[in-house]
Amino acid sequence: MSEIVKLVSPVDGSVYVERPVASVGDIANAVAAGKAAQAEWAGVSIAERGKYVLAALEALLAMNEEIVPELARQMGRPVRYGGEMGGVEERTRYMVELAESALKDVVPAPKPGFTRYVKRVPVGLVMVIAPWNYPFLTAVNTIMPALMAGNAVLLKHAAQTLLVGERFQQAFDAAGLPKGLFQNIVLSHAQTEALLGSGDIDHINFTGSVAGGRAIETAAAGTFATLGLELGGKDPALVRADADLDQTIASLVDGAFFNSGQCCCGIERIYVHDSVYDRFVEGFVDMTNQYVLGNPLEEETTLGPMAQTRFAEWVREQTAEAVRKGAKPLIDTSKFAMDKPGSPYLAPQVLVNVDHQMSVMREESFGPVVGIMKVHGDEDAIPLMNDSPYGLTASIWTRDEGVAAAIGDQIETGTVFMNRCDYVDPGLVWTGVKDTGRGGALSSIGYENLTRPKSYHLRTEI
Missing domain, CATH: 3.40.605.10 (Aldehyde Dehydrogenase; Chain A, domain 1)
Structure with missing residues (x-):
């Protein structure tokens, strides 16, 4: 048979x-x-x-x-x-x-x-x-x-x-x-x-x-x-002090959680200049809380289930490990009624107080969780952005094109974005480095x- x-x-x-x-x-x-x-x-x-x-x-x-x-x-x-x-x-x-x-x-x-x-x-x-x-x-x-x-x-x-x-x-x-x-x-x-x-x-x-x-x-x-x-990837974003915060927040929330985070080039970690960190995090959390987790066949649903329960369980484990090590979750998942252990339905989560001793900041999550880390400047962010086995895309959020290109030259990645993310341009080669x-x-x-x-x-x- x-x-x-x-x-x-x-x-x-x-x-x-x-x-x-x-x-x-x-x-x-x-x-x-x-x-x-x-x-x-x-x-x-x-x-x-x-x-x-x-x-x-x-x-x-x-x-x-x-x-x-x-x-x-x-x-x-x-x-x-x-x-x-x-x-x-x-x-x-x-x-x-x-x-x-x-x-x-x-x-x-x-x-x-x-x-x-x-x-x-x-x-x-x-x-x-x-x-x-x-x-x-x-x-x-x-x-x-x-x-x-x-x-x-x-x-x-x-x-x-x-x-x-x-x-x-x-x-x-x-x-x-x-x-x-x-x-x-x-x-x-x-x-x-x-x-x-x-x-x-x-x-x-x-x-x-x-x-x-x-x-x-x-x-x-x-x-x-x-x-x-x-x-796959562990794609980082750098939010500089001169970024347009409204546009940046909207784009990065979508980049992190569209398709339940199951995107090769989705945003999985964000480094934010300390001068705009608090405003960025507040706006990011507000927008994340607007997601509706539910049956993907219903028009009001904006976040469907992950493709398999085991994928959701990996993200739950990664998030729990980060919390044990001191990360702070900012989303009250109890407000997302369909998020239950042993289910592919998983609420979005935003973690702060994260560091690179946590799997969620270095290993692929491929789900609706993102870590946000405060940095003092580009020189702090670049080594962190490179501190992952992956290198598919990286995005830089700034009004200065020259600076974005210069930072991009130092990032180990296949594609450098400025003021956008999670997009494949057929005029450019789609490629990656490292794993x-x-x-x-x-x-x-x-x-x-x-x-x-x-x-x-x-x-x-x-």
């Missing part, structure tokens, strides 16, 4: 979806079909590829009314936020428009008697292993440019968001994409590792935990497949990671 993957909804603990994993034959057929389709697709013009990709985008957009409640049931995000299609559309259109210039030949200075150029050719078969927290956005970062670059794609989506993979398949089928070029496949962990180690996959993109990234590297060892790994991972998605650099250079050195005079 085939193994069954079950999706347990965080809304009520019921089994919302279940699917059988692929058989050995299914996997072999998927690989063969992908390779055959890719060989032909590589000869299709970039403009023609773009027509298929944009048609698939339109098909996805047309499904959004059904997708939004599906997402709420699968991973808990409130329906009031409308899903992810705005970002999906922005990134897809940008990468389609960029493809011609990003994939054009690289031509060195002329050399008499020779024609020389470097082509960017597709790597072949790309496997996307996508997470549940932003299940469309994280997947689209690789799927659309991979197809635009001439590759075939296998998508293995997280068990928590099984229906997302099926929605992508429906969209590409509706667009008439050549059969086998994009395939959604349901795999167990063991099957995934075996496929990665088979040598059949040319590029692997994985978004998930550090432990998961290490497992991916181990599984693919010796195959020489290229890797794109985005493994956040390697590689990069989006922008022209994303295309470089989905192709291989091939040099042509043609002697024309003999």
Whole structure:
């Protein structure tokens, strides 16, 4: 009997979806079909590829009314936020428009008697292993440019968001994409590792935990497949004395608690100049208390459950450890009736009197808790911002662009923000340092990671 993957909804603990994993034959057929389709697709013009990709985008957009409640049931995000299609559309259109210039030949200075150029050719078969927290956005970062670059794609989506993979398949089928070029496949962990180690996959993109990234590297060892790994973060914010406090508070509260804090680039720790600390904390707490924790299918809910109870329990443990070590919680969680131990429903929490001996200030929380720490100036904040194993994004809140850039030069991170946070710009590479991972998605650099250079050195005079 085939193994069954079950999706347990965080809304009520019921089994919302279940699917059988692929058989050995299914996997072999998927690989063969992908390779055959890719060989032909590589000869299709970039403009023609773009027509298929944009048609698939339109098909996805047309499904959004059904997708939004599906997402709420699968991973808990409130329906009031409308899903992810705005970002999906922005990134897809940008990468389609960029493809011609990003994939054009690289031509060195002329050399008499020779024609020389470097082509960017597709790597072949790309496997996307996508997470549940932003299940469309994280997947689209690789799927659309991979197809635009001439590759075939296998998508293995997280068990928590099984229906997302099926929605992508429906969209590409509706667009008439050549059969086998994009395939959604349901795999167990063991099957995934075996496929990665088979040598059949040319590029692997994985978004998930550090432990998961290490497992991916181990599984693919010796195959020489290229890797794109985005493994989480502990993203800091620095609020300087000259910050616009109203705008800063509103943005950082949203950056900390949107999606119940389950954002790779969400704000997890904040360093505030002592001259504005009290006003900042007061405003931050006031705004946090306005959240409504509840059923994500109800329009008034602004904070849904975490995707799984075990994720909420980790945040509860982290918060309790910080309190034992002297942190002070500023949110009365008893006002959030659905927050109960052993439940995925978790109230937002703001901690002060924190330090870097506490896990909540150094290790990823991936939930609705944030620590706020007073600093005396930039020179105090910079070492603290770097004191984490992760480095995805960092935000600096100031009116001085030059200072923000100078501080950014000293921060160990993939992206430096000024006066914004928790956003992915498709014109910039999405990348990280330290345990956040390697590689990069989006922008022209994303295309470089989905192709291989091939040099042509043609002697024309003999």
